[in-house]
Amino acid sequence: MATRESYSTLNGNIKATTDPMRPLANFPPSIWGDRFLSLSVDTYELKACAKAIEAPKEELRRLIISQNLDSNEKLCLFNYVYRLGLTYLFVEEVQGQLDKLFKELNMKDYDNADLYTISTNFQVFRQHGYKLSCDVFNKFKDYRSCKFHEYTVTDVRGLLSFYESTQLRIRGESILDEAMEFTKAQLTGVVDTLQGNLAKQVKHALVSPFHRGMKMVEARLYFSLYEEELSTYDSLITKLAKAHFNYLRLLQRQELQILTKWGKDMEFQVITPYARNRIPDLYLWGLGLYYEPPYSQARIITSKIAQLVCVLDDTYDAYATIEELRLLTDAINRWEISAMEQLPEYLKPLYKILLNEHTELEKQLSKNGRGNSVTASKQAVVYHSSHFQELARGYLKEAEWRHRGQVPSFQEYMKNGLITSTYNVLFKSSVMGMSEIVTQEALDWYESHPKILEATGLLGRLYNDITTFQFEAKRAQKQVTSVDAYMNTFGVPEIVAVDELKNMLQDFWKDINEGCLKPTEVSIEILAPVVNLARMTDVVYRYTDRFTFPEKTIEEYITLLIIDPIP
């Protein structure tokens, strides 16, 4: 583990760190080292894998539009396709079919349907933006006792699907709030008595509900946990899913190799040895935002930006003195190379990288873009640097609170917290990366502070605070978090504050779900990374800070997606 002394020996530019005011964090080093530097991907193999998707894709397309399946069979098929992460290959076909099914839907159709069927239908419609009413679940509740019927308890498969449905609830759907508590308690109660795949399915869902999980990880796990159900459609779906996983794995290996080399070239290890140098872990965030092959550029840009944000955050939170941070914030806001002169020696290389990487991005996007997308992505780069400046000011504000030992009001904290959640910067990186589909309207939407964006940002801020405030309190200067601000403003003890913040997280998720229901403000393609960012936040911060301490989940996810071969 890096120590204070090793920081100074690693780089002569960094002064001996005897200054007691440095809020050192002693982050554990990356678990990966240079492991991914030597990854190599054969271009022919990559092309062959891409090609191998085509034939099963066409076969499945025919099945999706065929007249031979009834509505329930169709919804069941769309469920498999969605859970395996394949819907993007059939967007128009699935959309067209669902439009029709939803229009023709008669609530009476559900009178005789069981819990599993209704729950699966509900999930498919809601996942694709169709607001099937939660009233479809009314018949499972006894309104005299206000409890769910006894018979639902014995239907574990139905309960599991009902539990997954509740994750899609929006504000005001109290039956789904109750159902979430009910199904979770029931499943927890029976899980140890179950056997085979059903036991594994329930166990996994309780730890990681599908809607809040990382899409490709969930798809891989679904593939192995639901093997028997998938065999309903012969080997068609499994064939496509396997070919698709294979291609994605190779592409991801190639992208990670590019990023690892970039990280090495930037010399983060040398110029910011006090910070978390976590390229593979941050690539997982990028992959979480968009896994579809056409978004390769977006994944790479987002992962680079996330690594830059990470070293900047650690500079503010875990190394620099307040005087140095005031200078750094001013230089970032001047955004010109001559401003580097005002910085202490050790911060100069980092400042140079921030500016250079933006210039590189601008060049790359002008070169790759076509027509209107060049204008939109150029505009996105401008917005991006201004959000970076805003982020630096937000980080400084937090550092000033910490320096003065001052706890702001909850309202003031949240206003700044939305900025330090880094989501504005990350969203702008998606706009730059997805330059092929980003229009001026989409850019204007991002700048109009839509509810779904704010909900995702605040979800990130609060989740991060709830799981990291105890670790961060151990530094030389105590970091101020929403937990402190809430306790101070409302005069409640820590345990109550944490509980209240956890309730807010549920409401943010409801707002995110609502923002995905039709008619949406922007296209599904633009909304996808926003919801996926909320998913990644949930995955990383649900139980502990799995980003700073990646040994369990993050390591498992990277191993599953990038290292392990497809079975």
Ligand SMILES: CC(C)=CCC/C(C)=C/COP(=O)(O)OP(=O)(O)O
């Ligand atoms: C969301 C992503 C991918 C961001 C990049 C890395 C980062 C800043 C992680 C949070 O660190 P932290 O726990 O130190 O955050 P903070 O200092 O804001 O509490």
Ligand SMILES: [Mg+2]
């Ligand atoms: Mg931090």
